[in-house]
Structure formats: C-alpha cells, structure tokens
Amino acid sequence: MSFVADSPTVMVVDDHPIWRDAVARDLADDGFEVVATADGVASARRRAAVVRPDVVLMDMHLPDGDGAAATVGVLEVSPSSRVLVLSASGEREDVLQAVKAGATGYLVKSASRTELADAVRATAQGRAVFTPSLAGLVLGEYRRIALGPKAGDSGPTLTERETEVLRHVAKGLTAKQIAAKLSVSHRTVENHVQATFRKLQLANRVELTRYAIEHGLDKEP
Template sequence: MGDPVKVLVVDDHAMFRVGVKAELQSAAAGAVVDVVAEAADVDEAVARIAETAPDVVLLDVHLPGGGGVEVMRRVHAAMPGGAPRFLALSVSDAAEDVIGTIRGGARGYVTKTITGPELVDAIRRVADGDAVFSPRLAGFVLDAFAGSIQVAAVDEDLDRLTEREREVMRLIARGYAYKEVAKELFISTKTVETHMSSVLRKLQLSSRHELTKWASDRRLL
C-alpha cells in the first residue's frame, strides 16, 4: 500500500477538525492516511502547508481570510510545481462553490455528509492524481464547462452576501429550522436570525418562501 498519505485539515470550526481527524484515524487505522496538521484560516493554512508539506489538503470552501480558493492561489504562487493536491470538503453543494473551487485548482469536491471510509478513499484517489466528486456535484462541473450554468450571473447576486450569510441562506432555503442551522454552523439561533434578516434585506426578498424560490432558480440548492 505504500506510505500513508499526509493530510492537512483546513476548517474554521475546531470541533469539525477534531471530528474529521478522529474519523480518518478510525477508518484508516493510520495505515492509509496520516493527519499531520490542522488550520483554521487562510494564513494558517498557507503556513502549515509550507511547514508540513502534506500530500493532500482537505480544504473547506468558506474560510476567514479569503476562502479556500485564496489558499490555493497563494500556495500555487509560492510553490509552482510543488504544491499539494487539494480536496474540498464542504457543507456547501452549491453549483458556484463547486465550480469556483475546481477552477481555483482543487482536484475534487465532496460534501460533509461523506462517511469516514469514503473520505479515506477520496483522499487516496486524489493523492494518486484522480479527480473525485460526490455524485451530484460531478454534474455541476460538466454543466459549467459545457456552458449551461451561468456562473458569473450567480456570483453577482451572491457578492452582496458575506460567506456566513451564504451558508445560512442555503440551509434556510433547503428547509432547515433556525435551530438546525445554528447546530450545523456552530453558531447561536439569534445569530442565525440576524444573518437571515440581512440576507432578505440584501436580496430584496420578503419571506423564506421567496428565498427558496430565489435559490432554486439559481441552482443553489
């Protein structure tokens, strides 16, 4: 099987990083992957990559300091030809996140519903040079490069929202209750309510129903 794949886990939620590390260690028993470091934001991720030289970086899309795409941009600029491979692991399965991350340099994109053994397999495949996607997400990539998804138009609308507002917007539009969104994003219910009010105001919408239709029309669900 060869040496374990060295993995860096990048996510701004400490509890999630701990959970991923435990899941990988349990599923792989240390023989297939080795989590060598963690990072919580863009600057820390870039520094840890330089320090630990991982084979694969498990990268969240939305991070303080510029997001996963900014991590890849800075690493590829600093390490041309020697950068690790990037596998996005995100709660978001929105088309513009998937496409933007792949265009930014990721070799794959999987959602946080993935199981431990599936994630170990995805990491190993990316390390070997394969491109790996959760099944539904592969269609987004094919559609985008075939020209049937107008990513620029979607981005123009979403530019009004902060990264956290985008996360709240997608979950609410999918039918999550405020308490469920709070649990998913590790924030308070009151904070969810504040973000939701801001989302509706910025998008000039008046209700949750209108938000769901808005998101559905833009293939964000």
C-alpha cells in the same frame, strides 16, 4: 505502489475545532498521517509551505476568506499538494470557484467516513473525486470551457457587488477607499477582487483595470 498512494500526508483546514479535530482523528485512525491542521486562509498557506502535504482537506467558508482563496494560497507555496474540498455547501458557485482555484475534488460534509477516506486516497493518486450530485455540474462546466464562448456569450458573469467593486478599481480607488464607499470591510472588498481575478482569469489589478475600461465599467452606470 507508491508511498503517497499507500499513506498520503494530509492537512485539514476548517475553522470549527471540534469538526476539524474529529476529521483529523478519523483520518489518523484510517492510516493517514495528518501532518497539520489550520483554521483559515493565512494559516493554511503558512503551514502548507512548511509541511507540503500530499492532500489538503479544505473547507469553503473560513473566517479570513474562502476555500477558493485558501486553495490558491496553498498551491502557490506547495504546488505538489492536491486539494480536496470538504464543505457543508453544495452551492454551484462554491463548487465552481473551488475547481477554478485548483481543487481536485469536492465532497459535501454528509459524506461517510469511508467515502472520505476513499476520496483522500483517490485525490492523492491524482483522481478527481466529487459528490455524485455535483459531478454532472463540474463536467458541464468543463465542457462549456472546452467548447469556448458561443455567439452572444458575454463571458464570465460577475455579481452585482463584484461589478460595483470592479468599477471603483477602474477609477483608481484603493481597497480601503472602496470599503468606505460601500460600507463594507476592507477584507470583503479584497475577497471580491480576488473572486473577480479568478472569474476573469486576470493576474493583477492592472489587467483588472484594463478589463474594466474596455468594458466601460470605469463610467457610472
């Protein structure tokens, strides 16, 4: 059995210090080597680049973005890491965004200490682990992707705000200009843009603008 399977290194990402420290302590007591903790998207990416953990235990709601964005950032700087989401949210959108961002598994925070330890070991071994109530949801999404778009299927569904932001991007507005128009923060606009990138599987703003123009989103509704 490999070292990773026996005692994987773990990084815990959560913005609540008491919860984060308790989880890190429990994992250490169960024989895992907790090599780092982080409280947000930026710190998770920065620390993952240094410690390159086998498993990243990821919360979905962080002060400077979401767990999906943090997952993308971590995997960019540490491609060999595997991300296991541990979140209070079991919402469909959160689960699917995490999986599409590259997460290997998803547990809700009601999981027991034993279930968490088993899930971390399984994740380190490359197995997908999901809270039972979420497994069917993820399987259904994989099946939908594998079958491809059906007749009449318009493709990924953007929220009303994501569509609004995309329309302004297509007009050439910057994130700061869009934020001013919509009376939201610059960070909120960037989060919507990143979510749209993931949903539409686009790489940059040029492709995003092309998509918007092709779908008539550069014109007022």
